[in-house]
Amino acid sequence: MPADNLTGGSSPNGRGSLPVAEQDSVPAYAEKLAWLESMEAAGSGPSEQRGRKLAKRAWASLWPKALAVIIVLAIWQIIHISGWKKDIFPGPGSTLANLGDQLKTGLLWHAIATTLERAVIGFGLAVLIGAVIGALVSRIGPLRAAFGSLITGLQTMPSIAWFPFAIILFGINTTAILFVIVLGAAPSIANGLIAGVDYTPPILLRAGATMGLRRLSLYRHLILPASLPAMVAGLRQGWAFAWRSLMAGELLVIIANQPSLGVLLSTDQDQADMQSATAIIIVILLIGIFVHTLFSMADSAIRRRWGLVGSS
Amino acid sequence: MVRQVSSLAVTERRAPATAVATGAVRLTGVSKVFGRGTSAVQALDQVSLEVMPGEFTCLIGASGCGKSTLLALVAGLEQPTSGEVSTSGARVAVMFQEPALFPWLTAAGNVEMALRARGAGKAERRQRAAELLRTVNLGDFGDKRPHELSGGMRQRVALARALAQDADILLMDEPFGALDAMTRDLLHDEIDRVCAGRSLTVIFVTHNVQEAVRLGDRVVVMSSRPGRVIDEFAVDIERPRRIDSAPVAELAARITDRLREEMSRDAR
Numbered sequence: 001m002p003a004d005n006l007t008g009g010s011s012p013n014g015r016g017s018l019p020v021a022e023q024d025s026v027p028a029y030a031e032k033l034a035w036l037e038s039m040e041a042a043g044s045g046p047s048e049q050r051g052r053k054l055a056k057r058a059w060a061s062l063w064p065k066a067l068a069v070i071i072v073l074a075i076w077q078i079i080h081i082s083g084w085k086k087d088i089f090p091g092p093g094s095t096l097a098n099l100g101d102q103l104k105t106g107l108l109w110h111a112i113a114t115t116l117e118r119a120v121i122g123f124g125l126a127v128l129i130g131a132v133i134g135a136l137v138s139r140i141g142p143l144r145a146a147f148g149s150l151i152t153g154l155q156t157m158p159s160i161a162w163f164p165f166a167i168i169l170f171g172i173n174t175t176a177i178l179f180v181i182v183l184g185a186a187p188s189i190a191n192g193l194i195a196g197v198d199y200t201p202p203i204l205l206r207a208g209a210t211m212g213l214r215r216l217s218l219y220r221h222l223i224l225p226a227s228l229p230a231m232v233a234g235l236r237q238g239w240a241f242a243w244r245s246l247m248a249g250e251l252l253v254i255i256a257n258q259p260s261l262g263v264l265l266s267t268d269q270d271q272a273d274m275q276s277a278t279a280i281i282i283v284i285l286l287i288g289i290f291v292h293t294l295f296s297m298a299d300s301a302i303r304r305r306w307g308l309v310g311s312s
Numbered sequence: 313m314v315r316q317v318s319s320l321a322v323t324e325r326r327a328p329a330t331a332v333a334t335g336a337v338r339l340t341g342v343s344k345v346f347g348r349g350t351s352a353v354q355a356l357d358q359v360s361l362e363v364m365p366g367e368f369t370c371l372i373g374a375s376g377c378g379k380s381t382l383l384a385l386v387a388g389l390e391q392p393t394s395g396e397v398s399t400s401g402a403r404v405a406v407m408f409q410e411p412a413l414f415p416w417l418t419a420a421g422n423v424e425m426a427l428r429a430r431g432a433g434k435a436e437r438r439q440r441a442a443e444l445l446r447t448v449n450l451g452d453f454g455d456k457r458p459h460e461l462s463g464g465m466r467q468r469v470a471l472a473r474a475l476a477q478d479a480d481i482l483l484m485d486e487p488f489g490a491l492d493a494m495t496r497d498l499l500h501d502e503i504d505r506v507c508a509g510r511s512l513t514v515i516f517v518t519h520n521v522q523e524a525v526r527l528g529d530r531v532v533v534m535s536s537r538p539g540r541v542i543d544e545f546a547v548d549i550e551r552p553r554r555i556d557s558a559p560v561a562e563l564a565a566r567i568t569d570r571l572r573e574e575m576s577r578d579a580r
Binding site for chain 2: 201203204206207208209210211212213217221222225226228302305306307308
């Protein structure tokens with residue numbers, strides 16, 4: 001019985017009770033450790049510097065944007081002065097004045113509110129549906145084989161092509177618009193989640209498994225948080241699709257007595273009101289930039305938290 | 313001071329599925345084949361190994377000797393192709409070469425996650441995590457995220473997380489392989505200190521012979537392709553040990569000779 005011989009002579013030694021001499025070496029050990037740690041932790045600065053750092057970062061990201069706005073306005077003004085299409089092409093001064101006037105009326109705000117409400121509802125639905133589809137498809141093999149490429153295919157579909165379908169199905173109403181928003185945005189959101197699940201590092205999955213995380217808790221505590229960066233990327237792309245679908249929808253599906261940005265734009269087109277049309281375009285652009293900035297902030301917050309970025 | 317117990321742990325014996333004491337590990341005629349047909353790779357061949365409760369066993373061998381596979385079998389992450397792995401349902405915690413910490417959680421959060429997986433309440437989690445971080449000398453670093461810590465500190469968080477699982481058996485797969493010698497030396501002291509006073513069975517995989525002798529109650533030597541247990545050495549050196557002390561060096565040299573002998577046989 002060689003197997004018994006092996007273990008018989010090798011009982012654990014010395015670890016049950018520490019010799020007294022060991023205790024003397026503990027402070028020296030702690031000292032060594034503290035020194036090493038002070039070297040290691042030297043990289044991360046104290047918190048009082050954080051405020052100044054933040055202001056510096058805000059300024060660093062703001063001034064190029066301000067410069068860009070000034071350059072665009074300047075070019076616009078130059079074109080205006082040059083007299084190109086002088087009768088119909090407005091200068092920045094009169095356009096911005098028009099925008100200011102419109103902002104004083106209730107109509108533009110009403111339109112912005114309607115449009116944003118649709119955007120939020122449509123995008124929210126798309127997130128819900130996209131997340132459920134993404135979760136199912138990422139975890140269930142046959143579903144994935146069946147629908148994986150379909151989802152990617154849907155992503156490349158220009159959403160404006162869905163409008164005839166949606167209008168015949170639902171009529172000229174908000175439901176048709178929301179339907180197209182969901183079709184436009186949900187595939188990106190589902191794909192983001194699927195990519196995130198796919199790229200959950202295997203070593204973390206092993207660690208989670210040995211810790212005893214199973215099924216739902218594995219999903220909640222490991223796979224979902226690990227998917228977060230890819231998911232935010234998917235949400236951001238989904239938003240871009242949703243916003244485009246919404247604008248297309250509001251230009252195509254004109255509902256009476258319900259002013260929206262699309263309706264205002266369409267009216268301006270009918271009345272050949274170039275100043276107002278340009279003003280509305282600026283509003284749409286600003287809303288787009290604003291939401292994009294929110295996503296970027298979420299993205300960089302996650303990256304900082306995870307240590308995925310340097311000191312940028 | 314140093315003696316060799318016996319050689320050849322390879323047995324053809326197939327023991328019935330007898331229960332082993334809590335914390336003990338018994339492998340009986342375990343083979344593991346990955347893949348099928350011509351691309352099949354035999355990682356382990358008829359390995360039998362018995363580890364007593366509370367024993368610190370080091371597995372050593374050249375790369376490709378199936379050390380990591382053996383740990384995966386004991387952890388239950390893989391199933392053996394044939395033979396039997398018995399841990400009597402003991403709790404098994406694993407430490408990998410990478411710390412494998414969750415980057416979205418703080419050091420304390422990572423330790424708490426192991427406690428949460430066991431169903432511990434919030435207050436208990438917080439208290440135990442703080443305690444365990446102090447145990448690995450990271451008491452002040454609980455709110456740091458993994459990327460703010462050095463490699464050695466991360467590995468200590470991983471150790472605290474493994475301890476948080478209240479396991480009877482701790483499997484360590486080259487946990488210090490990616491660290492510099494100075495940090496590794498400190499972590500050896502740390503492991504000694506942590507294991508003292510705990511009835512923890514440890515199986516420690518390494519390819520560093522000195523490290524194996526520094527830490528283990530016993531060093532098991534494995535051959536490569538397929539992985540077999542070819543020899544084992546009891547380490548009767550009094551603790552605390554130093555990796556550069558004469559007895560450690562002497563035994564390490566003997567084990568290295570044995571490994572060389574095996575490798576030159578392979579080369580032929």
